[in-house]
Amino acid sequence: MSPPPLAFTLEAFTNFGFWSGVLTIAGIYAVVALGLQLNVGYTGIVNFGQAGFMAVGGYSMAILVLEAGLSFWLALPAAVLITMAFGMLIGLPSLRLRADYFAIVTLATAEVVRLAAQNARGLTGGNKGLYCEFDGGDQVCFDDAWRSVSDSILGFVENFWADPEALLPLLLVVWLTVAIGIVGLSFVQGTPWGRVLRAIREDEDAARALGKNTLLYKLQSLAISAMLGALAGFFLALFLATIHPDDYEPIVTFFAFGVLILGGLASYKGVAIGAVLLWTLLEGTRFVELPISEEKTAALRFAIVGVALILLMAFRPQGMFGKREEMVLGD
């Protein structure tokens, strides 16, 4: 299993090019983990399928653009809707199950999505992935429309800042999404709808006894999470300029859980801070000159996340900003 994708080179600690990459990937993980926060932290449903939602979103978008010839700007909302429908389709039979069964079903679903992407070669390009296709001699790539927007943003920025970083537009859009997500989700958390979610987390039977259709609420929570997964899937595809099955392995979901736990359950701003912290920690270790091979460095990065998860769960399960009294880790 390859570590989560990161494709850039480093020169110096102060290299903005390097850190813009780190921040972009951290932002993408923050978007993924915001969905987890809504599900795990506020609704009490243990969703292990975020990587699958990312894959459904990313692949739907690319297939709609490349195969169906849809415009990029139409493909985005269409792919979001497809992913949300997929989330509800999975949730409908499985949300009634016990938490541990639900976790395994969602994880298995994400793997089915990834394996299907790997094997349905005609549609997804299999292990070659998807990026560009030749349409009667013209090369069409799924991110053509984005590239032109990105270039015009860069052209505007050049008025104040000579030679800006090429990643800057994506970085801005990703973190704008994170900010909107935090504000929006924090707002709905205070609405009656959000309070029902909390009630389900605390005691689903009690919520049902009060006449709430808890399955419907849980489905909505899962659908919103799927939407955030789809957005993260788009961003990852634009960041890597390709869509490949290996980028949607379960490890992506596990890392997002790392972000969630580091930031703390039941705290949306914790997700953003946890994401930046985790990726700074992971990528910062690149600057520690260790006399070891690249393979061993990769192993070390994995071990860091593993040890962090173990220690956090053992000694500070509420993470940095979580509230102990709001923490439902299952029983």
Place this chain on the structure above:
Amino acid sequence: MEASRARAESPSAEFLGELARERPAAVAFGVIALMLLALVAAKGLHDVAQATLNSLTLGTIYALGAVGLTLVYGILRLVNFAHGDFLAFGAYMAYLVNVTWDMPLVAGIVFAMATTALLGLFFERIMWQPMRAKGAGFLQLLLMSIGLAFVIRSAIQWFWGTEIRTLDVNVVDSVTFLGLRIGQTELVVVVVGIAVLVAVGLVVRFSLLGKRMLALSDDLDLAETAGIDTRRVILYTWLFAGALAGLAGVLSGALTNLRPELGFELLLPIFAAVILGGIGNPFGALTAGLVLGVVIEWSTLVVEPRWKVTFGFVALIVALVIRPEGIFGRAKAI
């Protein structure tokens, strides 16, 4: 499955629905028998028999892995995502003995079983037991086991790298029997695996320790009240689960090859066997592991082999959604 869909349609279907609830294992085997007949009719006896023979190796590995995982899951309420990496650890321990120290594979198997058993015991003492004492919840333990899986996998990658390694086994010779071919190594894997599975079944069924494990899996508090030394039984459970995981890992490594992600690749099918067999039920896990291997291999007669893993996961999802308590489980509140 068929029965529950037909339930609303006719009185005889009602009877089938009743049967599916009361005797799910009988219905499952009925469905499998029908599949077998359909496959024989479509593909011929020889091909189906060959696929079934091929499937025994995979089924044996799933079954060995699932027995330990289901006991740990049932007794400790621990969804152990690190179990797959226990298998990988065992495979690399055998590699150490068999290839690095150039000793026979038998020595490697024994060493792998012993070290993996100790690994299980070690983490019980430093992690799981203190966490249970703290009253940790299901998600807390689940995330810790994911952390542990990362740690074990990165340790393997640290020492052995990501390159693909093979054990020193005979991959050329094969045995022909009634027109069916099986590789020599495959034959050894199946024979060793099935022998161990039978032994495990007998131990769990008839030994005092086995009965105590079943009692703990049924109701830990009640078992403790009944005077069982639950701490000791839990330690034995880890030894048992670790040794079987180590063996399954070596057998899997002997059949294919060794790579750090071996464990995670095996984890989900093993979970499928655990759930199909009913959580905490070692006999169920054992049967379900074998059946899952057979059904996955049969699928290659109908669809291209590259889809077979996907097929196994779809089977898991469908089974969980239709009958979460498993085919061999009792209908407890889920």
